[in-house]
Amino acid sequence: MSGKIESSRKTLSGAYQVILSVDCVVFGYDENDKELKILLIKNELEEFKGKWSLLGDILQSKETLEEAANRVLQFRTGLEDVYLEEVQTFSKPGRHPLGRVITLAYYSLIKIDDYELNVAKLDLEARWFNIKEIGELAFDHNEILAVCHERLKQRLREQPVGFSLLPRHFTLKQLQNLYETVLEVEFDKRNFRRKLKNMDVLMEKDGIQQDVAHRPAKLYAFDYDKYETLIRKGRHFAI
Amino acid sequence: MSGKIESSRKTLSGAYQVILSVDCVVFGYDENDKELKILLIKNELEEFKGKWSLLGDILQSKETLEEAANRVLQFRTGLEDVYLEEVQTFSKPGRHPLGRVITLAYYSLIKIDDYELNVAKLDLEARWFNIKEIGELAFDHNEILAVCHERLKQRLREQPVGFSLLPRHFTLKQLQNLYETVLEVEFDKRNFRRKLKNMDVLMEKDGIQQDVAHRPAKLYAFDYDKYETLIRKGRHFAI
Numbered sequence: 334m335s336g337k338i339e340s341s342r343k344t345l346s347g348a349y350q351v352i353l354s355v356d357c358v359v360f361g362y363d364e365n366d367k368e369l370k371i372l373l374i375k376n377e378l379e380e381f382k383g384k385w386s387l388l389g390d391i392l393q394s395k396e397t398l399e400e401a402a403n404r405v406l407q408f409r410t411g412l413e414d415v416y417l418e419e420v421q422t423f424s425k426p427g428r429h430p431l432g433r434v435i436t437l438a439y440y441s442l443i444k445i446d447d448y449e450l451n452v453a454k455l456d457l458e459a460r461w462f463n464i465k466e467i468g469e470l471a472f473d474h475n476e477i478l479a480v481c482h483e484r485l486k487q488r489l490r491e492q493p494v495g496f497s498l499l500p501r502h503f504t505l506k507q508l509q510n511l512y513e514t515v516l517e518v519e520f521d522k523r524n525f526r527r528k529l530k531n532m533d534v535l536m537e538k539d540g541i542q543q544d545v546a547h548r549p550a551k552l553y554a555f556d557y558d559k560y561e562t563l564i565r566k567g568r569h570f571a572i
Numbered sequence: 573m574s575g576k577i578e579s580s581r582k583t584l585s586g587a588y589q590v591i592l593s594v595d596c597v598v599f600g601y602d603e604n605d606k607e608l609k610i611l612l613i614k615n616e617l618e619e620f621k622g623k624w625s626l627l628g629d630i631l632q633s634k635e636t637l638e639e640a641a642n643r644v645l646q647f648r649t650g651l652e653d654v655y656l657e658e659v660q661t662f663s664k665p666g667r668h669p670l671g672r673v674i675t676l677a678y679y680s681l682i683k684i685d686d687y688e689l690n691v692a693k694l695d696l697e698a699r700w701f702n703i704k705e706i707g708e709l710a711f712d713h714n715e716i717l718a719v720c721h722e723r724l725k726q727r728l729r730e731q732p733v734g735f736s737l738l739p740r741h742f743t744l745k746q747l748q749n750l751y752e753t754v755l756e757v758e759f760d761k762r763n764f765r766r767k768l769k770n771m772d773v774l775m776e777k778d779g780i781q782q783d784v785a786h787r788p789a790k791l792y793a794f795d796y797d798k799y800e801t802l803i804r805k806g807r808h809f810a811i
Binding site for chain 1: 582583584587588589590591592616617618630631632633634635636637638658660661663664665668670671672673674676730808810
């Protein structure tokens, strides 16, 4: 870069302008199939004919970027008040074939059972894809997806965000399945359970698993009070 | 929001445009004064007469946002290849008095001794402020500063970024001073040392502290090999 700077300017007239968009990586955990899925829509741009892309839109004049991301998510999924985390901007010149469009990526994590396609409003084809079966996406969306998946893995390892993806009462096997699916690793059963035991953030429930062929397993719930105690002690949630 | 969406658009003509800027929160650790400082420049906008602001500039046509942040930092401090971390966008309509300017905040962390004001090129007054003595800044820069300081605290607690702010060989007292200053907390000396001992990421050096009135303390260095071992074992750096 030239090192030139113009921040001492006293007016904005003539300043370089861009189009700003938001793109949401909507991760859905499918408990039954043990799959991490992504919600994609068919792209309509001539340049990306037949390709799929992330859910996004251009920022409008009276909204913040976060409001724009919420608007997109609500329109496409019918879900309100979904947790959205800002991840990163993507600003390479040339990333959009029609002009300088800079995008801000968010990720969201939902239980796939909670989700219902907002069919009535759908102007574009939309569907869930297993993250292992994603082909070449439109724009730089493969790169955005990869960065957001890394962020999700990090969050899942360091914060108890995964529990919202399970039924309220779950078995340790269900919990391990969730972690293995999202993190794309395999855990030793004994090590995994020891880590959880050491953190002491679960409470055992009275009931046992129903409708299973094998010996029914114990059910657990995440204990927010115990978690608060862990944090107050200066310790961390870490899987 | 209305829930309206236009991502199926096939053209960008008429799309809402904005000015995009970068703002850098440059944190400097001052070992001698035991102070966390911020580099600020005098703002020249009529609306913010006499106020100080973060180092920033408007994105140019041929650069990425990261390149813009590096350009700003290099111009103002003379420092190249400084670690910059993207923190968050700030996009409230009305945050800039002259138009719709959305900014992306970065933070950077440097040893204040390494820094030399790039005086020759300075078009604006610039100086370091103790973070405890920051008044009302221009724009929403107090909010940006607060968000970036939180991010810095989190990083310092979870990753060994602090060691780059100390001399290569340091005493445990120097290390504790650094943590107490940036995190704005006081540590119990024994607990602090026990945490470090448990992580086993320091190596004891042969020399001892020079030129001190009191009994000279042992010197340590951060051991990157030991740190790698810690991480490979699935453990974490955590203060």
